Amino acid sequence: MEEIAEKTAAYLAHKNPDSSDFEVTDLSRIHGGASRETYRFRASWTEGGARKERALILRRDPEASLIETERDVEFNAYRAFYPTGLPVPEPLYLETDEKWLERPFFVMEQVENCQAASPFGPDPYGPLAEKIGEQFWRHLGTIAGQDPAAIGFAAAADYPAPDTCWKAALDYWEGEIDGDALCPQPIAKGAIRWLRRNPPPPPKRISVVHGDYRTGNFLYDDEGELKTILDWEMCHLGDPLEDIAWAADPLWAFNDPRPGSMIDRDKALSIWSEHSGIEIDPVALRWWEVFSAVKGLAIWISAGKEYEEGNNVDPIMAFSSWYCTDVHNRQLVGWMPDLINAESRS
Amino acid sequence: MKPDVQTVMMRSFERILTDIAPHLCSEYAVGSSSVIGLMMFQTATEFERAADIRVQENAAMRGLFDEAVGMLPTGELRTRVEEAASSSDPSLKISELDQANDALSALLIELQAHAETMEGTAARKLETKIWDELARAATARRLPHPITG
Numbered sequence: 099m100e101e102i103a104e105k106t107a108a109y110l111a112h113k114n115p116d117s118s119d120f121e122v123t124d125l126s127r128i129h130g131g132a133s134r135e136t137y138r139f140r141a142s143w144t145e146g147g148a149r150k151e152r153a154l155i156l157r158r159d160p161e162a163s164l165i166e167t168e169r170d171v172e173f174n175a176y177r178a179f180y181p182t183g184l185p186v187p188e189p190l191y192l193e194t195d196e197k198w199l200e201r202p203f204f205v206m207e208q209v210e211n212c213q214a215a216s217p218f219g220p221d222p223y224g225p226l227a228e229k230i231g232e233q234f235w236r237h238l239g240t241i242a243g244q245d246p247a248a249i250g251f252a253a254a255a256d257y258p259a260p261d262t263c264w265k266a267a268l269d270y271w272e273g274e275i276d277g278d279a280l281c282p283q284p285i286a287k288g289a290i291r292w293l294r295r296n297p298p299p300p301p302k303r304i305s306v307v308h309g310d311y312r313t314g315n316f317l318y319d320d321e322g323e324l325k326t327i328l329d330w331e332m333c334h335l336g337d338p339l340e341d342i343a344w345a346a347d348p349l350w351a352f353n354d355p356r357p358g359s360m361i362d363r364d365k366a367l368s369i370w371s372e373h374s375g376i377e378i379d380p381v382a383l384r385w386w387e388v389f390s391a392v393k394g395l396a397i398w399i400s401a402g403k404e405y406e407e408g409n410n411v412d413p414i415m416a417f418s419s420w421y422c423t424d425v426h427n428r429q430l431v432g433w434m435p436d437l438i439n440a441e442s443r444s
Numbered sequence: 445m446k447p448d449v450q451t452v453m454m455r456s457f458e459r460i461l462t463d464i465a466p467h468l469c470s471e472y473a474v475g476s477s478s479v480i481g482l483m484m485f486q487t488a489t490e491f492e493r494a495a496d497i498r499v500q501e502n503a504a505m506r507g508l509f510d511e512a513v514g515m516l517p518t519g520e521l522r523t524r525v526e527e528a529a530s531s532s533d534p535s536l537k538i539s540e541l542d543q544a545n546d547a548l549s550a551l552l553i554e555l556q557a558h559a560e561t562m563e564g565t566a567a568r569k570l571e572t573k574i575w576d577e578l579a580r581a582a583t584a585r586r587l588p589h590p591i592t593g
Contacts, residue, residue: 129475220591281542282549285578288556295560353592413479420486424587431579438571443563 099125102137102199106156109198110141110205113191117145129414134169134331135160138208153208155187159201160410170194170254173204175306175330178251184240185316185326209326212317217350218421222313222359226322231360232369233324234316238345239373242305242338251306255335260300263336268293268389274396278403285427285434286395289388292437298337298385302376305338313350313358339378342370343386349394349425388433391426398423453488457481457590486587493584498541501581502533505548508574512555515566521558524551 103122111120125139134157142151159169169192176189188207196202215222223230246252258266272290275283309332316327346357346366357366367378402419404410447455460481468474509529516522528551534540552574559570 126470127472129472218589281546282553284549284553284556284574285582287553288575288578291557291560413476413483417479417483420483421587421589424582424585427582428586431575431582435572435575435579438575443560443568 099127102156103139105199106139106205107141109191109193110143112198114143114145117143117150119144134158134172153210154190155206155208156199156203157206158199158203161201169202169204169331171333172329172331173206174251174254175308175333176206178246178249178254178306179241179244182240182244182249184237185324186330187326187328209317212319212323212325214314214317214328217313217358218352220352220354220359223318223322226318227356227360229322230318230324231356231358231366234345234358234360235366235369236373237324237327238308238311238341239370239376241308241311242341242370242374242376244306246304246306246335249306252335255333257335258304260304260337263301263304264293264298264385264389267336267340268392271389271393271396274400275392278396278400280399280402280406283395283399285430286392286399289392289430289434292434292441293385293388293392296385296437296441298339298382299379301337301339301382304335305374305376307334307336307338307340309333309341309344311341311345312347313360337382337386338374338376339383339386340389342367342378343383343390344393347387347390347394348429349422384437388430388437391430391433394426395423395430398426449491450488453484453491457485457488460484482590485590489588494538495536495541497581497584498538498545499533499536500584502541502544502548504577504581505552506531508552508570508577509548509555511573512559512570515562515570516558521554525555 103125106125107120107122110122111118114120120141120143123140123142125137128136128138137156137158139154139156140151141154142149144150157169157172173189173192176186179186180188187209190205190207192204193199194202221227244251246255246257256266268290275286275290308327308330310329311327315329317325319325346363350358352359355363357363360366361369370376371378398418401410401415402423405412405415405419460477465474465477465481468477506529509525513522513526513529516525528548531544531548533544556571556574559567559574
């Protein structure tokens, strides 16, 4: 830890040549964030003769992660959304030169005095669920309603065609499953074939898709104010229903019928539509719900492979591969028979 | 081996959660040790049932192959399905049961994909039976959670 603190202080000094005496204290690694090593710390320095201090976050690429993504995707998302007023941390520095901390990283504001909830326990928000849920779905609607080009996100991302965005997403995650599976996956493969036989209608418009918008990936305070939305590393352009389906995935609700253990599904979808300006097509949403379980399986399967091969031995990688794969497999076998029967095949 | 593996895993899980994790001072260490404890809890269940689950799954897949053989046209897939239907598990070692399970599962994927391209009631029934077995197997493999059991 001491070495990371010293190197981080040296980096901050390099980025701020008009200031001096940089110090990094209280550096500690945060549990979770398995796609990046995440550290919180306090930086202090002398500027204009006065001593200053700020709480910051360091997100460093791991040697292998739960989600294989480029750190600039996440940084660019923060950079695009921070000026819009959406609650996200202020992005400060993106560094790809490995000389500083051996691997690429970025530094952003630390939003203090708030907490994240674990999706793997019952009723994580208690009496705050209603208040947090309304903000959760409102912010997701706001993300979907943004013009990606107007906020400067489109330039940094591939712009898929509306009628094929489902295929691009499915091709990617099927590739992850095929490349990383440690054993055959009949449930995932059966679901994927159904998804290909029954493509969804194209979205009304292409939106920014957070990619991992769910319980556990935002911080809230004791009064139930949603303070910041995190973990944008899977952010991309696509069908905004992808985010709804992922946020409402039963994995994040621990047997609670309320998506993410927050508010009722109908109310959640209504808030989302109001703030995105997009009407939800239930047939399309059903497709994206099945897709979400497949995407989840791909992530958990990849985590298991990284753990098995010793590339990332964080216990959360093994747990994800055991527990989350189990949940998503059972979810799919509960859904697929009805979906298969509803197909018009002789 | 006494005490039983299940007992040791459960006691260790309790120890980690109540006596060890709360006394660690690093947030990352607390989180990681709790996850390790949770996996010990799940290992206790898996150790007891692992062989049984695999033997049952392998037998069920062989049963599906046996039923499907008559529906398949003469060819390479039919030959492999026929051979798999009459295969058997080499031993009760988990690694060897897993190896057999992987081979049978890979063939099941092929059979299911093939059935989806076939027309007729028999093909639809076979699809249904395959999904029923996948559901049964997934339910049998359900991992316990300390809160829900």
